[in-house]
Amino acid sequence: MLHAPDGTGQGLISPLGGIAAEQLANLADQVQERAVEALWSEGAPAVWPSCPAHPDTHPLTATVVAGTAVWVCPKNGATVARIGELGRR
Template identity: 45%
Template sequence: MHPQLALALEPVLRDLRATGGPLPRVVPGGWPEDDDVAGAMLWHSDGSGSGVSVVLDRPFAEQVAHVADVVQDWVVEELWGTAPTNWPRCPAHPDNHPLEVRRGGDAVEWVCPADGTAVRPVGDLG
């Protein structure tokens, strides 16, 4: 896997492990076919896949925020019909909505979408 994609993916996978979320099988390469982008596939338990990528010349925080959004969508699809899909759960509203990713400068955080409260940095759940 391209090192920049691996670095951007690691904090999100760390959050999945810390919260007991499902982990994708990550297969590097094969998508997209662009020298300025590093990609991989996130495979679902049903055999379907979702692409994840980073634009190589973008700031690291932007890469992490993008990857976190993509992985969060992957988790929702993976859990659909079998478990609650609000990953990561908002501690203030655990039955209502998941946290969402917000980037501010070099910081990438999970925030409550209802009130904007920053909960934890991406990679620091658990």
């Protein structure tokens, strides 16, 4: 369950079946959607997580590459980080 400061909440749904990396990418996508909505409602740039190659233009995309859940740039397809390790550099 994700909760916003105003007390509202949204449940997360993990799809049945599939590999763990696909389930993680799906959950990361749901968290991203909620974060973007929260940022937009506060008047902040609705870009999360921000692409380091293209700051404030688009968010990264959660996907699976070679069996690993990762964040990728949707413009150039570059893998930026494993999900859960963004910013650990």
